[in-house]
Amino acid sequence: DADVTQTPRNRITKTGKRIMLECSQTKGHDRMYWYRQDPGLGLRLIYYSFDVKDINKGEISDGYSVSRQAQAKFSLSLESAIPNQTALYFCATSDTGGLTGELFFGEGSRLTVL
Amino acid sequence: RKEVEQDPGPFNVPEGATVAFNCTYSNSASQSFFWYRQDCRKEPKLLMSVYSSGNEDGRFTAQLNRASQYISLLIRDSKLSDSATYLCVVSKPDTGGFKTIFGAGTRLFVKA
Numbered sequence: 001d002a003d004v005t006q007t008p009r010n011r012i013t014k015t016g017k018r019i020m021l022e023c024s025q026t027k028g029h030d031r032m033y034w035y036r037q038d039p040g041l042g043l044r045l046i047y048y049s050f051d052v053k054d055i056n057k058g059e060i061s062d063g064y065s066v067s068r069q070a071q072a073k074f075s076l077s078l079e080s081a082i083p084n085q086t087a088l089y090f091c092a093t094s095d096t097g098g099l100t101g102e103l104f105f106g107e108g109s110r111l112t113v114l
Numbered sequence: 115r116k117e118v119e120q121d122p123g124p125f126n127v128p129e130g131a132t133v134a135f136n137c138t139y140s141n142s143a144s145q146s147f148f149w150y151r152q153d154c155r156k157e158p159k160l161l162m163s164v165y166s167s168g169n170e171d172g173r174f175t176a177q178l179n180r181a182s183q184y185i186s187l188l189i190r191d192s193k194l195s196d197s198a199t200y201l202c203v204v205s206k207p208d209t210g211g212f213k214t215i216f217g218a219g220t221r222l223f224v225k226a
Contacts (some may be wrong), residue, residue: 035216035219040122042201043158043217090157102148103214 003027006091006106014114019078021109023091031094032074033103034058034066037086043090049074080112117215120202124221131192135220137185140153145212146205149179149187152219153198161187161200181206192224 004025013019023032030051035043035058045058047066055066061084063076078085091106118138125147127133139147147164162169164176172203183203202217 042116042118043216045214102160103158105159107157107224108155 003105004091004093004104006068006089006105006109007071007114008106008109010110012112012114013081015082017081017082017113019081019111020089021076021089021111022090023074023076023106024078024089025074025093025104025106026033027104028071028095028097029093031105034064034076035090035092036060036085037108038087038089046076046089060106078111081111083113086111086113116218118202118204118219119219120200120217122218122220124223126223126225127192129192129194129224129226132188132190133161133192133222134181134189135187135200135202135211137187137217139183139185139204139215141204142180142183142208143190143202144183144206147176147197148202148203149174149176149186149205150183150201150216151198153156158216168182187199189222194226197224199224 002078007022010035037043044060046064049068052068062114067075074092089109092103117140149161149204150158151161152158162171164178166178168177173190199219199221201219204215205212
């Protein structure tokens with residue numbers, strides 16, 4: 001089984017719908033992240049959390065919200081999906097900050113907003 | 115200008131070839147550097163960290179030039195299984211800690 005699990009893996013939805021992407025991890029890491037990947041742009045950070053009581057905006061947080069329900073769970077919500085949120089979304093974990101810590105990614109959630 | 119820039123490729127090389135990827139970063143305060151590998155429709159995975167002294171892992175060699183703000187990855191004796199996208203990753207100081215910046219990736223196709 002994967003150490004970082006994302007659900008759903010694929011989702012097609014319509015403009016205006018609320019969508020939640022869920023992430024759970026068994027690595028015991030405190031730090032969790034949500035990224036989106038678009039062709040030609042690389043991975044961009046949406047939100048990150050260093051522990052259960054800590055939530056921080058990344059570089060592209062507008063239109064998204066997150067919830068850190070437990071150390072092992074970090075969910076991403078799109079309150080009212082729009083077509084330019086069509087992307088591949090990755091959850092990641094690390095046990096330290098970016099200085100030395102390797103990021104461990106889930107398998108990704110492909111979201112299409114029509 | 116992107117903070118981390120890579121040649122998107124694709125690089126098409128025959129098996130056994132040596133191929134080099136370059137990456138430049140804009141923030142001189144950046145402190146840690148990595149290469150990640152991403153297979154098609156898969157998640158990125160750490161390939162190797164990059165140190166100022168250079169480091170080698172089998173057929174892979176990574177180099178860092180802080181003065182030129184330049185990182186490289188050399189793959190020798192390319193295998194079909196090396197076909198993937200290679201992501202240059204840089205960590206820089208940011209409020210509250212460090213921020214990780216991903217390049218858009220360089221695609222490699224190794225052909226028989």
